[in-house]
Amino acid sequence: MSSLPLADLVDLFLRFLMLSLLSIGGAMSTAPEMHRFLVAERGWLNDADFTTAIALAQAAPGPNVLFVPVLGFQVAGVVGAAAALLGILLPSTLLSLGVSRWGAQRRDAPAVRAFTAGLAPVSVGLVFATGWLLSLPFIAAPEHRLGALALIAATMAVTLKTRLAPIWMIVVGATVGALGGV
Amino acid sequence: MTPAAPDHPRPRSPLHLFIAFTVLALQGFGGVLAVAQRELVDRRRWMTREEFVDAYSVAQLLPGPNVVNLSLMLGDRFFGWRGAFAAISGMLFAPLVLVIVLAAGYNQLAGFPAVAGALRGMGAVAAGLILAMALKMLGTLRRNPLGPALCALLGLTTLVAVTVFRVPLAWVVIGLGTAGWCIARWCIARQEGARR
Incomplete structure (x- = not known):
């Protein structure tokens, strides 16, 4: 964590402001783009920082969108967290307020139905891409590959086959990791 | 969203909304939707099951986190923009403070191998949760008017564009989203034509 020049903070805020309007299907669908911006383009964070932010937000209670202020916090402390959270929420929130008032009654119009139908496969593809990008650091590191892949597979199986709360899987993952299993 | 039936209980004030959403959010480990329901x-009983499903489908269609959009719609319905603000603040404030404290603590503890290992383990679980969620989302495409072949084509193109070619998200959503919308309009028009 380091302090960032004001110009860079404004840049971060504006970038997230734009991403907000693209976050159809949830903030997680913009994770690959945040990764591109923060890790590849600017080098403010590394792969491990990025994965940590998502893991922390998943481990803690509350909406998953909170990985966004954690990313901001890692880049520039509390000010960075505020810039990232306000950026990702302001446009989408104002738009949602407007649209939900304007007319839930138009939901059956063909153009609106086509909008949901056409965008759904793209959203699913984006969530798969996020899962892939989160798994990549483990697959790239030979010493962690086997344990991490086993944990990923076990989590998927438990999520799909049982109704167990995710917190227990997180606890198991943390324990296995702390004992050196990953 | 249709207004609640008159016999429905309602929150007493925006503060009541704020507290209810704080309580709700703090229970939501790994996702808030199920707890919200x-x-x-x-x-x-502030919403019926049908109202909840309605609000959620609209929330899903709009950009932004679904549960945040859902809080906003419910708060707005009871107390206008004050209610919307109270509900969103309740949903975000306490968990935000908690996760930032965790992140700050992590920066100091990261030197310990056990902590680094624990976080790696949690990261792997997080990846598994997202992949499982993606597989579950796959099931909702079954009723999509596009049909399985076009859905697979659009989804796989998105996946490859983002992971292999690292195309910026704006181009993916605008480009493939517009393509999907046009194809879906055509499919829906054709299906409704066939029904007549």
Whole structure:
């Protein structure tokens, strides 16, 4: 964590402001783009920082969108967290307020139905891409590959086959990791 | 969203909304949606099950986190923009403070191998949760008017564009989203034509 020049903070805020309007299907669908911006383009964070932010937000209670202020916090402390959270929420929130008032009654119009139908496969593809990008650091590191892949597979199986709360899987993952299993 | 039936209980004030959403959010480990359904529909009865599904489908269609959009719509319905603000603040404030404290603590503890290992383990679980969620989302495409072949084509193109070619998200959503919308309009028009 380091302090960032004001110009860079404004840049971060504006970038997230734009991403907000693209976050159809949830903030997680913009994770690959945040990764591109923060890790590849600017080098403010590394792969491990990025994965940590998502893991922390998943481990803690509350909406998953909170990985966004954690990313901001890692880049520039509390000010960075505020810039990232306000950026990702302001446009989408104002738009949602407007649209939900304007007319839930138009939901059956063909153009609106086509909008949901056409965008759904793209959203699913984006969530798969996020899962892939989160798994990549483990697959790239030979010493962690086997344990991490086993944990990923076990989590998927438990999520799909049982109704167990995710917190227990997180606890198991943390324990296995702390004992050196990953 | 249709207004609640007159016999429905309602929150007493924006503060009441704020507290209810704080309680709800703090229970939501690994996702808030299921807890929101139980608290708002089953326990407090501020919405019917149908209203919840309605609000959620609209929330899903709009950009932004679904549960945040859902809080906003419910808050707005009871107390206008003050209610919307109270509900969103309740949903975000306490968990935000908690996760930032965790992140700050992590920066100091990261030197310990056990902590680094624990976080790596949690990261792997997080990746598994997202992949499982993606597989579950796959199931909702079954009723999509596009049909399985076009859905697979659009989804795989998105996946490859983002992971292999690292195309910026704006181009993916605008480009493939517009393509999907046009194809879906055509499919829906054709299906409705065939029904007549």
